[in-house]
Amino acid sequence: MTETPTSTSQPALRDRTILVTGGAGFVGSHLAESLVRDNDVRILDDLSTGERGNVPADATLIEGDVRDPKTVEEAMTDVDTVFHEAALVSVSESVEHPLRSHAVTGSGTLVVLDQARRADARVVLASSAAVYGHPDSVPVVEAEHKRPTSPYGIDKLTADQYARRFSDLYGLETVTLRYFNVYGPRQNPEYSAVVRTFLDQANRGADITVEGDGTQTRDFVHVDDVVQANCRAATTDRTGEAFNVGTGESVTIRDLAETVRSVTDSSSDIVHTDPRPGDIDHSRADVTKARTALGYEPNVSLTDGLAELADGTAI
């Protein structure tokens, strides 16, 4: 199954039997939503941070844990494509509970890959920019040193490496996507999703709290573009590889706060608090590889994405 990476529209996936792990969460539910019309979509989620209400009406929810091989085996019956989104996503929780982080994000991925090998299903893995830690320079290319700074980053790197080695060792079709800072509707408020936090603060008229001096930069990618990257990964012949998924552009956190204040017409003050220990200074994806190999093209500008969020208050 190959797709010539020429158009910027999303490749249509049709008539597949698809498993989305973590499909009741933020990214997974958007993926499921985009696929459910033309495919048989199953979601495996333990609802630890995800919500039943995020599951599209025509998708089947299997309430269960990716750490359990039997559950994953059953969920994968007749499946041809797996989007593996389930993970312990909070960095701070991973610092507090490194064993749980390893079990869910590291071992859970190994279970998914092992069952996919038996079912001969392609796996598109949600990896993270956290695998790079403090990059030597930006924009970050895929070959950058990997020096994760948290159990979350270490466990994502473990998952990322397993996915790639399963391709060499067993011929399993895997594609690894390293998401940068994803934002959009239904983002989980529990962990450090700065866009969501700033929008909440601006809408309440509360102070917008920038950690540190606000000169740190991030690459914010809209969830629709992450869905696009996943659909391209499901059809590419470039398996066994990893691709950055961002916009290739970055913004300072101070500018983000100002844009949020402007799109919400808020009179909130922007205040600065202590920097977060261990926070990285700069993060920006080099998306050349995803562009040339997958035909990925980020379509949603940060201003448009924020304006849409502020408008719909669909956060």
Ligand code: NAD
């Ligand atoms: P999320 O917390 O909204 O979604 C994760 C989902 O996984 C939740 O529905 C949760 O209930 C489920 N889950 C957790 N543990 C599970 C388990 N043991 N068994 C079954 N289901 C389980 O997070 P998200 O932001 O949608 O993240 C999706 C993926 O993208 C994750 O793998 C995350 O590490 C990765 N990622 C996200 C971002 C981002 O900015 N949101 C950035 C980089 C990578």
